[in-house]
Each structure stands twice: as C-alpha cells, then as structure tokens.
Amino acid sequence: DAKTTQPTSMDCAEGRAANLPCNHSTISGNEYVYWYRQIHSQGPQYIIHGLKNNETNEMASLIITEDRKSSTLILPHATLRDTAVYYCIVRPNSGNTPLVFGKGTRLSVIA
Amino acid sequence: GAVVSQHPSWVICKSGTSVKIECRSLDFQATTMFWYRQFPKQSLMLMATSNEGSKATYEQGVEKDKFLINHASLTLSTLTVTSAHPEDSSFYICSASTTGGRHSNQPQHFGDGTRLSIL
Numbered sequence: 037d038a039k040t041t042q043p044t045s046m047d048c049a050e051g052r053a054a055n056l057p058c059n060h061s062t063i064s065g066n067e068y069v070y071w072y073r074q075i076h077s078q079g080p081q082y083i084i085h086g087l088k089n090n091e092t093n094e095m096a097s098l099i100i101t102e103d104r105k106s107s108t109l110i111l112p113h114a115t116l117r118d119t120a121v122y123y124c125i126v127r128p129n130s131g132n133t134p135l136v137f138g139k140g141t142r143l144s145v146i147a
Numbered sequence: 148g149a150v151v152s153q154h155p156s157w158v159i160c161k162s163g164t165s166v167k168i169e170c171r172s173l174d175f176q177a178t179t180m181f182w183y184r185q186f187p188k189q190s191l192m193l194m195a196t197s198n199e200g201s202k203a204t205y206e207q208g209v210e211k212d213k214f215l216i217n218h219a220s221l222t223l224s225t226l227t228v229t230s231a232h233p234e235d236s237s238f239y240i241c242s243a244s245t246t247g248g249r250h251s252n253q254p255q256h257f258g259d260g261t262r263l264s265i266l
Contacts, residue, residue: 070254074191077238077260077262078259078260079151079153079240079242079257079258079259079260080191080240080242080257081257082255082256085254123190127254129254132178132179132196132198132244133254134181134193134196134242134255135181135242135254135255136193137183137190137191137192138190139190140190
C-alpha cells in the first residue's frame, strides 16, 4: 500500500506556481521522498527526490518539512504541458525496492 | 537521461493468443526490471520484479504461469501474456533500475508503456 496521501485533483492557472502537497506521516528515517508524473498514455516521468533538505532542479522544487511528515512539490511556472497525474512516493534509496504508486494528484493547468 | 524502450507501443489481438512485450535499457545495464499494469483511471499496479539471470518475483494475485517474465540479459526483459483474454486488456509498463553509474540517482526509469487490447 502507498504510504502517502495526496489530494485527488488540483487546478492551476497557466503561468502560476503549482504547489502539490503530500503527507507521509509514517516515513522512516532511511526513506526518501520521490515525485513522478504521468502524462496521459505515457510512462511515469521522474521529477525530483529528496531526503530532508529542500531540493531544486530544472523541473521543480521540493520542500520537505523539518519533521519530514509532509512535503510540497512546486512547479514555479506551470504550463499546459504540465497537466498530468503527480505521484508522491516514499522509498529507501538503496537496493531494488520497487516504487509503489498511490492514486496521485491530477493537476489540470488551465489557460 | 536514461532511456528505457518498450515495444510494441500498442497491440490488438484475438482472445487466446499470446503476446510478448519487450523492455530494453538503451544506455545502462539494468540489474532489476519491474513490470506494472494500469487499468483506465487507476494507478500503476506492480506485477512482478525480475533480476537478471533469476526467476521473477510476482506480486500477490498475479498468475506467474499466465504472465511469463524473462530477464535473460542486463538490457532486456520480456513479458509474455499467455492465452490472453479480454480482461487482460490493459496498459503494461516496464521500468528498469541500476546500481551505480550516472543513472543510479533515480530509482527507476520507465518505458512508455504498451497498450494491449484483446478482442
């Protein structure tokens, strides 16, 4: 079972920041927070991951609370192509444990 | 970035036939490959985990004799749906992982999926 809780859906205006929350209150000390997204009829795409520090890359920023029980994915300037289902997943960053997908958040970017 | 190629991207076949789906890691060696299935408007469900040169580990409820997985090399895994029936129609997605190397920062790299329709 997925160990994260996400809102079912969100809307965001094009050009604005999209902030996607995720609760992972039972996260273990060795588990990372991963974000993937799935655009319709494609395979999941990696976005970003982190352990406890905030992370930023060319796609997004990841803000993890100090107690690590929740996090927020930020798409700074959402475009129509960012419309997708976004999955927040916790997993150890070692070994070959598979990613377990929950239901994710369906983000709709609106013109 | 790392590329995982999945083939075919879609297939339509008659009930009772067998269908083989290939998953290749194009620029890295995949020590482990995973197979997922996704029904419409649902999330990805893990079917099995395969390590190169050993038998696959199937998730509960997945019939190993129906979904044959072969991981004969570090760059290729295949999923064969045997005696397919309409209820097997789904979106099948593979992913590959590696330990070490420039692609190891991501736990899994995904193919673009195969849409299987059984008539």
